[in-house]
Amino acid sequence: xxxxxxxxxxxxxxxxxxxxxxxxxxxxxxxxxxxxxxxxxxxxxxxxxxxxxxxxxxxxxxxxxxxxxxxxxxxxxxxxxxxxxxxxxxxxxxxxxxxxxxxxxxxxxxxxxxxxxxxxxxxxxxxxxxxxxxxxxxxxxxxxxxxxxxxxxxxxxxxxxxxxxxxxxxxxxxxxxxxxxxxxxxxxxxxxxxxxxxxxxxxxxxxxxxxxxxxxxxxxxxxxxxxxxxxxxxxxxxxxxxxxxxxxxxxxxxx
Amino acid sequence: xxxxxxxxxxxxxxxxxxxxxxxxxxxxxxxxxxxxxxxxxxxxxxxxxxxxxxxxxxxxxxxxxxxxxxxxxxxxxxxxxxxxxxxxxxxxxxxxxxxxxxxxxxxxxxxxxxxxxxxxxxxxxxxxxxxxxxxxxxxxxxxxxxxxxxxxxxxxxxxxxxxxxxxxxxxxxxxxxxxxxxxxxxxxxxxxxxxxxxxxxxxxxxxxxxxxxxxxxxxxxxxxxxxxxxxxxxxxxxxxxxxxxxxxxxxxxxx
DNA sequence: CTCGCCAAGTTGTATATACAGCTTAGACCA
DNA sequence: TGGTCTAAGCTGTATATACAACTTGGCGAG
Numbered sequence: 386x387x388x389x390x391x392x393x394x395x396x397x398x399x400x401x402x403x404x405x406x407x408x409x410x411x412x413x414x415x416x417x418x419x420x421x422x423x424x425x426x427x428x429x430x431x432x433x434x435x436x437x438x439x440x441x442x443x444x445x446x447x448x449x450x451x452x453x454x455x456x457x458x459x460x461x462x463x464x465x466x467x468x469x470x471x472x473x474x475x476x477x478x479x480x481x482x483x484x485x486x487x488x489x490x491x492x493x494x495x496x497x498x499x500x501x502x503x504x505x506x507x508x509x510x511x512x513x514x515x516x517x518x519x520x521x522x523x524x525x526x527x528x529x530x531x532x533x534x535x536x537x538x539x540x541x542x543x544x545x546x547x548x549x550x551x552x553x554x555x556x557x558x559x560x561x562x563x564x565x566x567x568x569x570x571x572x573x574x575x576x577x578x579x580x581x582x583x584x585x586x587x588x589x590x591x592x593x594x595x596x597x598x599x600x601x602x603x604x605x606x607x608x609x610x611x612x613x614x615x616x617x618x619x620x621x622x623x624x625x626x627x628x629x630x631x632x633x634x635x636x637x638x639x640x
Numbered sequence: 641x642x643x644x645x646x647x648x649x650x651x652x653x654x655x656x657x658x659x660x661x662x663x664x665x666x667x668x669x670x671x672x673x674x675x676x677x678x679x680x681x682x683x684x685x686x687x688x689x690x691x692x693x694x695x696x697x698x699x700x701x702x703x704x705x706x707x708x709x710x711x712x713x714x715x716x717x718x719x720x721x722x723x724x725x726x727x728x729x730x731x732x733x734x735x736x737x738x739x740x741x742x743x744x745x746x747x748x749x750x751x752x753x754x755x756x757x758x759x760x761x762x763x764x765x766x767x768x769x770x771x772x773x774x775x776x777x778x779x780x781x782x783x784x785x786x787x788x789x790x791x792x793x794x795x796x797x798x799x800x801x802x803x804x805x806x807x808x809x810x811x812x813x814x815x816x817x818x819x820x821x822x823x824x825x826x827x828x829x830x831x832x833x834x835x836x837x838x839x840x841x842x843x844x845x846x847x848x849x850x851x852x853x854x855x856x857x858x859x860x861x862x863x864x865x866x867x868x869x870x871x872x873x874x875x876x877x878x879x880x881x882x883x884x885x886x887x888x889x890x891x892x893x894x895x
Numbered sequence: 896c897t898c899g900c901c902a903a904g905t906t907g908t909a910t911a912t913a914c915a916g917c918t919t920a921g922a923c924c925a
Numbered sequence: 926t927g928g929t930c931t932a933a934g935c936t937g938t939a940t941a942t943a944c945a946a947c948t949t950g951g952c953g954a955g
Contacts, residue, residue, distance in 0.1 A: 392938060418905060429940040434906080442697070450906040451947030568823035568843040568865035586841030586865065588823040610823035610841065647908060673935060684910040689936080705936040706917030 393428050397436035400426070405445065405456055416446060416454040470550045471527075475519045483521070484545045487578070488514035491533065491540065498530050501593055501603040509533035515544050516578050523579045524613055529604040535596070553594070553602055565591040571607060579609045586610040648683050652691035655681070660700065660711055663736060671701060671709040726782075727803045730774045738776070739800045742833070743769035746788065746795065753785045756848055756858040764788035770799050771833055778834045779868055784859040790851070808849070808857055820846040826862060834864045841865040 391399070401417075404410040417425065422433035437454055440446045447457040475482040493507045502510065510530045517525040529549050531539055542552055571579070571587040581587070590606040646654070656672075659665040672680065677688035692709055695701045702712045730737040749757060749765045757765065765785045772780040784804050786794055797807055826834070826842040836842070845861040 394938080420905080429942095431941085432939060434908095435938095437906090448906065449948075451904080452949075453905065566821055566843070567868070568841040568863075570839070570841060584825070584839065586823040586825060588821070608823075613822070649908080675935080686911085687909060689938095690908095692936090703936065704918080706934080707919075708935065 393426075394432050394436045394439070397422060397426055397428060397433055398440055401436070401440055402445065410456050412456050414456045416456060418453060470548055471517045471525050472548050472551070475517075475524070480520045483518045484548065485516045485518070486513070486544045487516060488512060489540060489542075489544065492530075494530070498603060501591075502530065502532055502600045504532060504600075511536060511539040513539070513544060513549055515549065517548075522612065524608065526575055526578050526607040527604060528607070529602060531602045532600065535601050549602075549604075562595070563593045567591075568610070575607050579607060581609045582611070588613055648681075649687050649691045649694070652677060652681055652683060652688055653695055656691070656695055657700065663731065665711050667711050667735075669711045671711060673708060726772045726780050726805070730772075730779070735775045738773045739803065740771045740773070741768070741799045742771060743767060744795060744797075744799065747785075749785065753858060756846075757785065757787055757855045759787060759855075766791060766794040768794070768799060768804055770804065772803075777867065779863065781830055781833050781862040782859060783862070784857060786857045787855065790856050804859075818848045822846075823865070830862050834862060836864045837866070843868060 401410070410416065416437070419430050419433040419437065422428065422436070423430050426433070437446060437448065441448050441454075445457055446454050448454045472482045472484070490512050492510055492512045494502060494504050494510045495506060498510065499506045499508065502508075504510070510533055513527070513529045513531070515527040515529075516523055517527060527549060531549075531553065533539070536553070539552075542549075544552070567589050569587050569589050571581060571585075575581075575587065576583075576585075579587075588608040588610050590604075590608070592602075592604045592606065594601050656665070665671065671692070674685050674688040674692065677683060677691070678685050681688070692701060692703065696703050696709075700712055701709050703709045727737045727739070745767050747765055747767045748762045749759050750761050753765065754761045754763065757763075759765070765788055768782070768784045768786070770782045770784075771778050772782060782804060786804075786808065788794070791808070794807075797804075799807070822844050824842050824844050826836060826840075830836075830842065831838070831840075834842075843863040843865050845859075845863070847857075847859045847861065849856050
């Protein structure tokens with residue numbers, strides 16, 4: 386019962402978010418002005434202002450001083466992350482991709498997972514463990530957690546046909562992503578799944594994505610160090626792309 | 641020359657950020673309370689509150705109701721994956737940065753270096769080898785090559801005072817950048833310079849940048865796997881972010 | 896009809912005030 | 926000494942008010 390009372394500014398935010406997610410408000414539509422919210426929700430203008438300002442910072446809205454507040458249209462850019470979808474990356478190399486689902490279950494978030502997803506310990510999350518192979522050779526072990534209420538039908542998906550990444554972009558528009566890359570020694574299980582030599586290092590990518598202002602998913606992506614590297618390309622806004630950068634051939638590092 | 645007055649809450653934010661990046665405030669240190677800011681900066685409490693609240697949302701601070709506001713000690717995010725000046729990164733964590741130049745010489749490009757820089761074998765390049773330390777602990781071995789005619793005064797620079805990255809941004813406007821990340825076993829020399837355990841993996845970043853249509857520099861950045869991870873933060877285009885100028889500065893790519 | 900100007904509406908910021916809830920240090924008592 | 930209670934200080938939120946800057950639509954003069 387208790388249902389501890391949410392702050393008023395949060396109630397205003399929820400109202401707007403609700404209308405957007407129900408489709409009542411479409412991108413570029415006008416959102417109630419601060420003064421209209423003052424009347425309809427009986428809050429002070431500063432409270433309405435905070436709600437709209439935070440929703441703007443979170444990427445939902447777009448404000449124009451003197452004009453109004455509008456629903457932002459954020460397109461889930463396909464090339465936002467260079468390595469968003471391992472299947473596409475492999476296909477781009479002209480190789481064959483296959484995936485094997487090792488685990489697919491409903492769990493309770495604990496420890497690192499709960500912290501990463503900003504949920505209470507014990508909250509329902511889906512856990513998916515998938516091995517991706519390039520021309521039959523294991524290239525990525527995907528260990529992914531998804532907040533359950535974002536993806537009610539997660540257990541019904543066949544992740545050997547649609548990758549978890551592709552599924553997630555479909556259900557939750559990408560708003561923000563965070564990526565942490567580190568080198569590590571894999572444990573025995575990871576080494577076995579990825580068919581790695583003893584002592585071979587592992588490239589580990591921790592990735593979180595946000596949608597609608599909340600973390601949606603947290604994934605640990607393990608790659609065998611001898612067969613995989615992460616590439617990124619950057620062009621500052623407004624500069625014409627000159628020569629497409631051909632990949633540096635890698636050799637022994639002697640210095 | 642009215643240099644376009646910043647909002648008061650932004651001035652407060654700048655003050656705090658400045659103290660952190662100059663090292664006057666260390667992680668877990670206590671930040672002035674709202675009421676102290678009211679007195680010292682002659683702002684209202686709501687303005688101080690907004691400044692501290694936004695810095696908290698941005699990950700700089702950590703607040704405990706009833707206790708106080710403190711410098712956050714994780715501070716990983718906020719930089720794009722196409723990363724940054726190692727000195728600034730360390731400063732943002734509130735730690736001390738130092739650099740030691742191991743080598744600084746004029747060489748002839750050969751093998752991988754010549755190919756990466758798109759120059760003929762034997763072309764003049766400057767070679768710089770620098771160890772960067774965070775609070776005295778080696779955190780990056782920077783092995784960098786610069787095309788000579790871009791940087792005639794490269795040998796005169798003191799890279800323990802200005803980082804190679806900062807120097808290069810000064811002489812060559814960034815046009816394009818490429819980055820390759822991999823996990824590897826370091827050789828003995830690298831392991832020694834970075835004070836790494838036997839068998840500890842290494843995070844290696846290969847980075848190339850272009851200016852005026854030509855490759856300028858090629859660097860191999862070795863990081864000890866146990867002490868370093870690369871973090872990236874993405875926001876899709878069209879997602880309006882906080883428009884303050886210092887955010888743009890943070891996201892600017894470093895050479 | 897067109898141009899320019901003005902008024903109304905909207906966002907952006909700033910302040911003063913108020914109260915609730917939490918934390919901590921120190922006073923006080925057994 | 927050790928436990929308890931209280932007061933001070935802190936953050937979190939909410940409101941009323943005020944002014945500045947910007948946008949837009951409409952009105953009136955030419």
